[in-house]
Amino acid sequence: MSKIIGIDLGTTNSCVAVMEGGEAVVIANPEGNRTTPSVVGFSKSGERLIGQVAKRQAITNPEGTVSSIKREMGSNYKVTIDGKAYTPQEISAMILAKLKADAEAYLGETVTEAVITVPAYFNDAQRQATKDAGAIAGLNVKRIINEPTAAALAYGVDKEQDQKIMVYDLGGGTFDVSIIEMGDGVQEVLATAGNNRLGGDDFDNRIINWLAEEFRKETGIDLRNDKMAAQRLKEAAEKAKIELSGVMQTSINLPFITVDATGPKHLDMTLSRAKFDELTHDLVEKTMAPVRQALADSGLSVNELDKVLLVGGSTRIPAVQEAVKKFIGKDPFKGINPDECVALGAAIQGGVLGGDVKGILLLDVTPLSLGIETYGGVFTKIIERNTTIPTKKSQVFSTAVDNQPSVEVNVLQGEREMARDNKSLGIFNLDGIAPAPRGIPQIEVTFDIDANGIVSVSAKDLGTGKQQAITITSSSNMSKEDIEKAVREAEQYAEEDKKRREEVETKNQADSLVYQTDKVLKDLEGKISEGEVSDIKAKQEALRTALQGGVKTEIESKMTELEMALHSATEKLYAQAQQQANAGGAQGGYDAGAQQSNDGAYDADFKDVD
Amino acid sequence: MENKEKMETPELENETVQEEKIDVMKGIETLETRLIESEKKLAETQAELENTKGTFQRTLAEYNNYRKRTAKEKAETYNNGMVNAVTNILPVLDTLEMALNAPCTDENYKKGIELTLTTAKNALSNMGITEIDALDKEFDPNLHNAVMQESVEGVDAGICTKQFQKGYKLGERVIRHATVAVSC
Numbered sequence: 001m002s003k004i005i006g007i008d009l010g011t012t013n014s015c016v017a018v019m020e021g022g023e024a025v026v027i028a029n030p031e032g033n034r035t036t037p038s039v040v041g042f043s044k045s046g047e048r049l050i051g052q053v054a055k056r057q058a059i060t061n062p063e064g065t066v067s068s069i070k071r072e073m074g075s076n077y078k079v080t081i082d083g084k085a086y087t088p089q090e091i092s093a094m095i096l097a098k099l100k101a102d103a104e105a106y107l108g109e110t111v112t113e114a115v116i117t118v119p120a121y122f123n124d125a126q127r128q129a130t131k132d133a134g135a136i137a138g139l140n141v142k143r144i145i146n147e148p149t150a151a152a153l154a155y156g157v158d159k160e161q162d163q164k165i166m167v168y169d170l171g172g173g174t175f176d177v178s179i180i181e182m183g184d185g186v187q188e189v190l191a192t193a194g195n196n197r198l199g200g201d202d203f204d205n206r207i208i209n210w211l212a213e214e215f216r217k218e219t220g221i222d223l224r225n226d227k228m229a230a231q232r233l234k235e236a237a238e239k240a241k242i243e244l245s246g247v248m249q250t251s252i253n254l255p256f257i258t259v260d261a262t263g264p265k266h267l268d269m270t271l272s273r274a275k276f277d278e279l280t281h282d283l284v285e286k287t288m289a290p291v292r293q294a295l296a297d298s299g300l301s302v303n304e305l306d307k308v309l310l311v312g313g314s315t316r317i318p319a320v321q322e323a324v325k326k327f328i329g330k331d332p333f334k335g336i337n338p339d340e341c342v343a344l345g346a347a348i349q350g351g352v353l354g355g356d357v358k359g360i361l362l363l364d365v366t367p368l369s370l371g372i373e374t375y376g377g378v379f380t381k382i383i384e385r386n387t388t389i390p391t392k393k394s395q396v397f398s399t400a401v402d403n404q405p406s407v408e409v410n411v412l413q414g415e416r417e418m419a420r421d422n423k424s425l426g427i428f429n430l431d432g433i434a435p436a437p438r439g440i441p442q443i444e445v446t447f448d449i450d451a452n453g454i455v456s457v458s459a460k461d462l463g464t465g466k467q468q469a470i471t472i473t474s475s476s477n478m479s480k481e482d483i484e485k486a487v488r489e490a491e492q493y494a495e496e497d498k499k500r501r502e503e504v505e506t507k508n509q510a511d512s513l514v515y516q517t518d519k520v521l522k523d524l525e526g527k528i529s530e531g532e533v534s535d536i537k538a539k540q541e542a543l544r545t546a547l548q549g550g551v552k553t554e555i556e557s558k559m560t561e562l563e564m565a566l567h568s569a570t571e572k573l574y575a576q577a578q579q580q581a582n583a584g585g586a587q588g589g590y591d592a593g594a595q596q597s598n599d600g601a602y603d604a605d606f607k608d609v610d
Numbered sequence: 611m612e613n614k615e616k617m618e619t620p621e622l623e624n625e626t627v628q629e630e631k632i633d634v635m636k637g638i639e640t641l642e643t644r645l646i647e648s649e650k651k652l653a654e655t656q657a658e659l660e661n662t663k664g665t666f667q668r669t670l671a672e673y674n675n676y677r678k679r680t681a682k683e684k685a686e687t688y689n690n691g692m693v694n695a696v697t698n699i700l701p702v703l704d705t706l707e708m709a710l711n712a713p714c715t716d717e718n719y720k721k722g723i724e725l726t727l728t729t730a731k732n733a734l735s736n737m738g739i740t741e742i743d744a745l746d747k748e749f750d751p752n753l754h755n756a757v758m759q760e761s762v763e764g765v766d767a768g769i770c771t772k773q774f775q776k777g778y779k780l781g782e783r784v785i786r787h788a789t790v791a792v793s794c
Contacts, residue, residue, distance in 0.1 A: 020672065020676070021669075021672065021676075032690070041751070043751070044768065049751060053751045053752060054751070056751040056754065056755040056756060056787060057749070057751035057756055058756075059756045059757060059758065059759055059792075060749060060756045060759055060768070060792040060794070106679065107675060108675040108678060108679065109671075109675065227757060227758045227774060227791065228774040228775075231757050231774055231775070231789055232775075255705045255708065255709070256705060256708030256709055256712055259712055259713060263712070263713055263714075264708075264709070264712035264713070
């Protein structure tokens with residue numbers, strides 16, 4: 001059985017998506033774009049051009065180029081090109097056929113079935129026309145669904161109980177607002193309103209006009225009359241608009257934009273988000289009238305709306321989001337690419353119809369990272385979040401003090417750097433470790449998560465073969481909110497946590513160096529001068545004091561001093577050894593740079609259980 | 611004991627036979643129900659197996675296609691990265707060209723700009739990036755982006771008469787279309 005693709009057949013742009021591995025994904029066209037302009041061109045040579053390529057030749061061939069055909073769907077309108085009349089269905093079919101071919105190229109298999117979306121206000125004739133367009137394109141249209149419903153599906157709203165949702169869809173050239181009710185089997189359009197001549201291009205034009213006006217005031221030259229300059233202005237305006245969704249101001253730089261008698265002219269301006277908002281304020285306001293209208297028609301009050309979803313590229317504009325939020329009194333739902341969410345929802349519907357959605361074995365992922373607590377209260381991750389399960393991973397650790405008889409394994413879940421900020425899932429001890437200097441024993445810790453999310457953690461002393469394990473079933477019991485909270489907090493405290501972790505790591509390093517110094521001094525006994533020994537000992541003591549003080553920079557500087565003293569001592573030793581080697585006998589030396597860990601052992605130690 | 615009873619009470623014997631018969635019948639009935647149940651279960655299991663098989667095969671097919679596609683995409687990744695980087699640099703070249711064409715009295719300075727451009731062009735050509743021919747060529751929407759139409763005496767329709775912005779290709783792949791005016 002072939003896959004059922006989901007198509008958002010838009011007025012300005014169209015998008016196609018499909019279920020893959022239980023997830024909806026957008027299919028990019030061969031040119032690499034995730035949406036395709038809904039434009040059809042008939043070249044003079046009779047070639048049919050669809051999408052971006054049709055757009056590029058539109059100005060040279062206005063009679064042979066059709067755009068926004070969606071506005072005519074279901075009517076008796078016909079376009080006549082080279083003496084042949086085409087219905088809106090036929091033109092739409094050409095767009096659908098391209099999307100179908102792109103999907104086939106992507107999937108590597110034939111596609112015969114599709115779910116296509118239409119605006120909620122489409123009447124029966126318009127829906128039938130859309131279905132016919134699919135048939136002409138060679139697609140069996142399994143279902144026509146409303147765009148707002150598809151958006152809600154993409155957001156997974158259908159999985160919750162009955163709710164009333166407002167979908168605010170500001171696309172490239174049209175604005176629609178719909179109020180729908182959905183939930184267990186219920187799917188009802190309560191009201192729709194809109195403005196079919198309002199979209200992202202209007203926002204671009206405001207920037208272009210502002211730039212051109214400012215430039216004219218400065219130089220007296222109107223860039224809009226210069227095709228070349230106008231083209232560059234248009235590109236720059238679009239770029240500025242996109243940038244202003246992320247930053248508070250952007251610079252628009254167009255060197256050598258034009259030339260007059262006095263020489264070349266450059267355009268160099270800064271557009272702040274505030275200015276942009278001022279320039280486009282009325283456009284945003286224009287969308288609010290249909291919002292009020294739809295709400296009034298639905299008979300609902302603002303408080304009765306459960307959710308607001310934003311669809312369409314222009315809803316990325318912060319002022320638009322702000323206006324919606326202000327009116328509804330709730331944060332609108334974001335997160336899914338607003339250009340793609342309708343197609344994604346259609347693909348999900350296709351997946352449900354094809355049995356894909358529940359048929360496929362849904363592979364789960366670990367919602368949060370898992371790991372153990374190591375020396376100094378650091379959280380060492382063993383399995384990263386979002387790893388697909390089942391999975392198994394091991395790491396080798398060692399002890400933190402000499403003759404440590406046992407290690408404590410504290411199994412943790414979370415994203416924070418320090419153990420105490422994460423959730424402990426269970427603790428167990430592995431004892432009977434043979435007496436050995438710190439860093440020598442090798443303890444292998446293994447995390448094993450099965451397909452049901454059950455975590456088994458085992459610790460094995462590779463020296464003695466002794467093993468201890470624990471099985472945890474509660475890791476999956478965290479609610480979605482808890483998980484989101486954990487991830488959010490990790491981001492929020494990332495800087496702080498990193499600092500704390502670095503502090504601990506510095507301390508661990510210093511602690512290890514103090515310890516190693518004793519060993520080195522023993523090795524060097526009789527090979528270096530008394531003076532050197534006492535110098536090293538003094539620096540070791542200084543580091544010890546610094547460690548107690550706990551100031552990172554202080555520890556670091558004392559550590560460097562001690563390391564240098566050790567290095568110069570060992571260098572001498574090597575020089576001596578060299579001489580002796582020349583004389584016939586070689587002797588090993590100590591490399592002060594080496595960490596305490598043994599071969600292959602991870603240099604993060606367990607904290608001491610005592 | 612049974613025999614005795616049977617001999618003594620023939621009616622009773624009949625009854626016993628009857629009862630036994632009923633027992634046997636009941637037994638058969640139970641077995642039949644069990645058989646039906648088992649058959650039903652078998653059918654269910656078989657259906658489930660078919661279903662699982664189907665899902666498995668589909669997933670496998672999907673995985674295979676995914677693998678092939680990923681291999682193809684991997685090969686493309688390098689080019690995509692390069693195209694992305696180059697696309698961001700192209701406006702700098704455009705500007706340099708404009709600077710070269712701008713009126714300037716300092717010939718020596720102009721020469722410097724010219725040499726800079728030559729260096730840049732060589733760098734592009736080393737990466738396999740070539741300029742798209744546009745001027746005086748027949749308009750082709752696969753290579754050119756028309757932003758203006760003009761009537762030029764002595765020139766047939768459909769010819770690129772002006773180039774506003776140069777286009778570039780990496781092999782056969784268009785990185786940026788040449789922005790042109792087309793004769794009508």
